[in-house]
Amino acid sequence: MRALIRAVSGGAGGYVIAAFVTSLITGGSVSDGVPVTFGYIFALLGWLHGIGVWNAWAREWFGLPPKPDNAKGWTRYFTFSTDHKVIGSQYLVTFLVVFLVGGLMAMVIRLELAGTGEGFIDADTYNKVMSMHGILMVAVAVAAVLGSFGNYLVPLMIGADDMAFPRINALSFWLIPPVAISLLSAPLLGSFEAGWTAYPPLSVVAAGDGQLLFNMGVITFGLSSILGGLNIITTVATMRAPGMTWGRLPIFVWATFSASLLSLVITQFFAASLVLIHLDRVAGTTFFGAAGGGDALLYEHMFWFYSHPAVYIMVLPGFGVALEVITHFSRKPLFAYKAVVGAFLTIVGLSSLVWAHHMFTSGMAAYLHAPFMVLTEAISVPTGVIFLSAVGTMWRGKLWMQTPMLLAGGWVFNFLIGGITGLFLADVATDVQLHDSYFVVAHFHYTIIGGSIFGLLAAVFFWFPKITGRMYNETMGKIFAVWVSVALALVFIPMFWVGVNGMNRRVNDYQQDLETANNFISWMALLLGLSFVLFAVNLVWSALRGPKAPDNPWGASTLEWQVSSPPPEHNFPLLPEVVGHPYDYGVPDAQHAVVGGSAKSED
Template sequence: MTQTETAPQSQATSHSSHPTAWKWYDYFTFNVDHKVIGIQYLVTSFVFYLIGGLMAVAMRAELYTPDSDLLDPNLYNAFLTNHGTIMIFFWVVPAAIGGFGNYLIPLMIGARDMAFPKLNAIAFWLVPPAGALLLGSFFFGGAQSGWTSYPPLSLITANTAQSMWILSIILVGTSSILGSVNFIITIFKMRVPSMRWDQMPLFCWAILATSILALFSTPVLAAGLTLLLFDINFGTSFFRPDAGGNVVVYQHLFWFYSHPAVYLMILPIFGIMSEVVPVHARKPIFGYKAIAYSSLAICIVGLFVWVHHMFTSGTPPWMRMFFTISTLIVAVPTGVKIFSWVATLWQGKIRYTSAMLFAIGLLGMFVLGGLSGVTLGTAPFDIHVHDTYYIVAHFHYVLFGGSVFGLYAGMYHWFPKITGRMYNETWGKVHFVLTFIGANLTFLPMHSLGLQGMPRRVAMYDPQFTAINQLCTFGAILLGFSVVPFAVNLIWSWMYGPKVGDNPWDALTLEWTTSSPPEIENWEVLPVLTHGPYAYGMNGRNGKGLNPSAPTSGEPAVEAK
C-alpha cells in the first residue's frame, strides 16, 4: 500500500499559512493536529502508567508478609481500587486507541487529519481533568470499593472520594465516545479514493471494530455509574438493598461495558500485532480477510459474554449455560488471529528487533492468558476459583502480557516515524528481557495461589501463602525496574538518537510514505495506492518492500546525523 505514484498536482493544497513543524510547547496546547493529539495521549497515559505501577509495587511490597505492616488497610484498598482504574481507563485504553489510533489512522488511510479535529482535541482534554479527579480523591480517603465499585460497598465507603471516582470515569467514557465517533467517520469517509476496504491496513480494521464496540457499551456504564452517583449523593435507591434496590442490576450494567472493555484494550493491540509481525518477518500477512473479519466478530460476540463475571451472583442455570457457550465462542476469532500471526512468522525472514521481540512475547503471554480465560468461561470451574488469585493471574496475562507488550511493540515500531530518530536496540532488548522475566515471575505463581484458595483484594492472608507471595513481589519489583531502560532509551533517543530515513523498516503501509516525523498535514500531494499493505515478496519485491537494498538483519538502515 505504499505510494509509488502521486495524485495529480491539483489535489495538493497550499501550506504557506502553516508552520513547517510544531514547537515543543504546542504539545501543551489545544492543538487539533491528529499527530500532536496522538503524542499527547501517549505521553499522558504513560505518566499514569508510572503512577499506577508505583501503586502496584507498593501493594506487592505490602503482600510480602501475611500481616498488614506497610500500608494502612484503607490506603491499601484505595491503591487497589485506583491501580486497576488507572491501568485500564488511563493507560491501556488512551494509549492504544487515543494514542496510536489518533496518530496512525489518518496516515494509514491517506487523510490529512481526523474528520472532526476540534472534537478530537476535546476528547483528549477531557482526560487530564478526569485523572486529576481520580488522584484528587486520595485527599478524601480514596475510593476503596475496588475498580468494579459494587454496591452496597461503594455506597458506604469514602463517599466524597467515591463520587470523584465516578465523575472521573464518566469523563473518560465521554472522551471514548467522542473519539469513537471520530474514528468511524474518518475511516468510512476519508480514505483516499484508491483505497478499497480490502486494501485497508488491519490496524484500521481493529480501530473500527473497537470504536463500534465502545459506542454500544460505554453509555451503559455511564448510565450505571450515574445511578450509583445518585444513590450516594441524592438519596435514591436504585442499588440500595435496604430500600428495595437491586445490586445485581448494577453488576449487569457494569459488566455489559467492562467485559467489552477487555476487547477495547486488546483489539487495537491485535491491530498493532498485524502491522508489526509482517514487517519484521518480511512476509505477507497470512489470512488478511480472516483477521479483518474476526475483529468484527469479536466486536459482535463480545457484547454477549458479560454474565460469565456473575456466575456466583445467583444467575439461573439457563443463563450460565448460554454465557458459557458465548464465552467459548468468542475465543474462536481470537484463535484465528493467533494462528494467522504464527503462520506469518513461519519461514519468514524474521528480524529480531525490539518491536518483534515484544510481539513474539505477546503471543506466548496472551495464549496462556487465553487458555486460563477458557477455563474461567465454564461455570463450574469459575465458581470454584471466583475471587481468587487465579482471576488476577488470568487478567494480568491477558492485559499486561497482551495489551502492554503490544503497546511496547508499537512504540518501538513507530518510534522512528514519530521522531525521525532510531532508538538503541540493545537497550530495547534489555527492556524486553526484564519485562518478560518480571511479568512471568509476578503473575505465573498467582495461578497456584488461586487454585489453593487465596482470595484476591486482601492485604492480610494465611501464612501458608507467604513463599509464593514473596516470589510475586520480587517479580513485581523487577517489572517496575524494567520501565527504567525503556523510558531512558526513548527520551534519550528522541533527543540524540541517530537520524533515520522516512521508512527504516521498509514497510508498505501509507504512514511510511511521509517524512519522519510527518509534516503538519501529512502530505503535500495525497498518495495513490498501487498495491496491498502487506505485499512483501510479491511483484518482484523479494520480501523487501520498495527498497531492494534494504538490510534484512535486525538493524535498520540509519542515516548519518
C-alpha cells in the first residue's frame, strides 16, 4: 500500500509542479492546453516513479542495486509486482470494475432514451455520458481478455515460469490507472462530447480541457497495449517449454498471439491521430481545420486504420476462449485446428485493409467503395472457419453444459448475429441507409458483446477455480448465463428495427413514433443490467466463501490445469515437457504434457 500512496502523491505532485512551471513559462493560465499537457506527462512519470518503476527497475540504469517490493499476501496486488499471475489478476479486477462502470453509463443512456424530449439529463451531460460509455467499453473490450487472461494464462499454457519481460508487463498494467483517472475526470473539464471516435473538427473546436485528457489518456492506453502485445509475442516465440511446438499451442495462445500482432503494429495510428488533434488544439496547427488547409477526412482514415483492426484485437481473444471452452467441455479435439490458426492469421492480415467501409458515406472518393466492400466481405471467409470449428467440435461430443459452456454457446449465437448483420454494413447499397443509424449500434454491440464480452464471461467462469482456488456457484452461474443471453436479445434485436425505421445514433432525443420501441428497449436494458448484479454477487461471494476448487475441476488437458489452484509462485515445480497435441480427447493413450518430476523431464 505504501507504493500506491507514493504513486498517488508522485502523480499529483508531478501534475501540480509541471503545470505551474509551464504556466509561468508560457505566461498563461494553468488550465491552458500546454500546462495541462505537461502536467499530465509529469503526473504520469511521477505516478510510475512512485509505484515502483524507480525502485524495481530504473535504479539499475544508474548503477544502483534495484529494490523490488517483495510484498506478500493481498497487498502485492497494489505493488509493482512482476508475477504474471498478479498482473493478470490486477487487469481482470480493474477491467471488471471498468466494465460495470461503463454498464452504469449505459443505464443512464437508456433512462434518458426511455421517452422522447429532454429527460432527466441535458444534451451536454448526455453527450458526455455517451462518450464515456463508448471509450470505457472499448477499453474493456481491448484489454479485458487480452490483458487479464492473456497475462495470466499464456505463460502457464506454454509451460513457462513468467512472461518474457516481467517488468514491462508490470509497467503495461500500471499505465492503466492514470488512463482511468484521466478519462473519468475528462468530462468535468468540459469539451468531452465528440464520442470515443473524437472526430475533428468537433474534437478540436469544443472549449475546455476534457478532450486533452481524453487524448493523453487514450495515447497512454495505446502505449500499454503496444507493450502488452510485444510481451505476449516475445513470450510465445521464445518461452515455450520443450516439445511445445507451434502446432501444439493451445488455441487461446494462438488467439492472444494473433491479437497481440495487431496491437503491436496498428495501435500507434490511433495515438498518432490523437497527437494531431492535440497539436491542433494546443499548438495552433490545422491538420484537420479546413480554413487552414487541413482535412477532416484525414483523421477518419487514420482513426479507422487502427479502430477497425482493433475490433479483432477485441474479438480474437474471445474466439480463443470460446474454442478453448468448447473443446474441453465437448471432450473432443478442436475441429480443424490448423485451419483455425490459418484463419486467425488471415484475419490479422486482412483486418488492416478494410477500414474505409466505415467511410462509405464520408464523402471519400467513390472509386474506393468497391475495393473496400470486396476486402471487407472477404474477411467473412476466415471468420466462417471459426464457426465451423465451434460447431464441428460440438458435433457428437460429450457436451457438459456448465456455465462456461453455456456462455461459449452464447458466444456462437451472438457473434453470428454480429457477423451476419455486418454484411449489411459492408454492402454499399444498404450501408448508405443504415450507416450511423441504430442498426449500426445494434450490430456492433452484437459483435463486441458477442465476440469479446461473452468470451470474457466464459473465461471468468472457466478459469475462476484456477485463479481463485475456489469454485463459483454453478446454479447462479447458469441462471446468469441464460438471463444475460435473453436480455441481450431483448435489448438489441429491437435496436435493428428502430434503426431501419429512421432513428440515428448518438442522439438524446428521437422521433415520436419510435417512443414505444425505445421505452421497451430501456426496460430490457435494465433487465440486462440487473443480470450483472447476480454476476458480481456470485463472483465476490464465491471468491471469499466458495468451496475449495480441485486442481482440475473440468478434467481439462491443457497445462494450466496440471498445476495447483491457484498455481504456485513459479508455475511449475519442474520444467514441463510437452509430448502431444493439447486436445487429443478420445485418442487412446494420448498425452499433452509431462509435468512434475517425471523421468523424461530434463530439469
